[in-house]
Amino acid sequence: MSHDDFAFEPVKGLPETPPEGERILWQGRPDAWALALESMNLKWVMGYFVLLAAWRLVAAIDLMPFAQAVAISTPFIVMGLIVCALLAIVAWVQARATVYTITNRRVAMRVGAALTVTLNLPYTQIANANLDLRRRGTGTIALELMGETRFSYLVLWPHVRPWHLRNPEPALRCIPDAERVAGILAEAAETRVAEPQVARADAPVAGVAAE
Incomplete structure (x- = not known):
């Protein structure tokens, strides 16, 4: 039997039912493979282990037969594949838990x-x-916040703009069809900010006595 870890949510991805007048325009999650490549730096990690294997091969090739030098270099490639597989799993879990x-x-x-x-x-x-x-159509939309609103980089990671440590920016990381989503966000934000904000005045108007 399947189990929904977020069955307590009244609306998927939201902790409570949206107030009257609020409409959901788009929902999505990161592309797991793109998240692995960008936030987990999968290519760089694999490249590091390939470099170690090449260095080991070059250092040993003058001391032993070629086949033996390859044999003692191969474990670096195997370790690299294992590490990359673990990082890919982490990226998949992160993507699945995100809305x-x-x-x-x-x-x-x-x-x-x-x-x-x-x-x-x-x-x-x-x-x-x-x-x-990015070239595959995926992309990251980073949100620059105003005022004193601050979040921890470690708490947000990997859903944060890379390398902005002093002022972390929450980010919709590695989402498919990112250009279209950015258009939806821009239009909604422009419309919302342009709406007049009416403040409720609880205090009595000057010159009118409160009963």
Whole structure:
């Protein structure tokens, strides 16, 4: 029997039912393979082990037969494959546990495999959004926040703009069809920010006595 780890959510990816007037415009999650390549640096990790194997081969080739030198270099390749497989599994688990949500009022990010947190980012707190588009159509949309809103880089990782450690920017990482999603986000944010905000005045109007 299948089990939904997030069955407690009233709406997928959100900790509570959206208020009246809020509409979900898009939901998605990272592409697991793209996440492995970009956030886990899969190519660089494998390249490192290949370099170790090549160095071992070159160092040993003058001391023993070629076949034996290859044999003692191969374990580095095997270790590299094992490490890359583990990183790919981590990326798959992270992608499966993640739900990005764009509504007409905010961006919500349910992230974290072991420790799940949900970030609610109203458009009024987002100063800018930056799209990093890749060749396969996947891309990352980083959200630059205004004011004193801050998040921990380690808590957000890998759902954060790479290398922005001082001012971490939450990011919709490695999402498919990123250019279209960025358009949805931009249109929703522009519409929301342009709406007039009406504040409720609880205090009595000057010159009118409260009964």
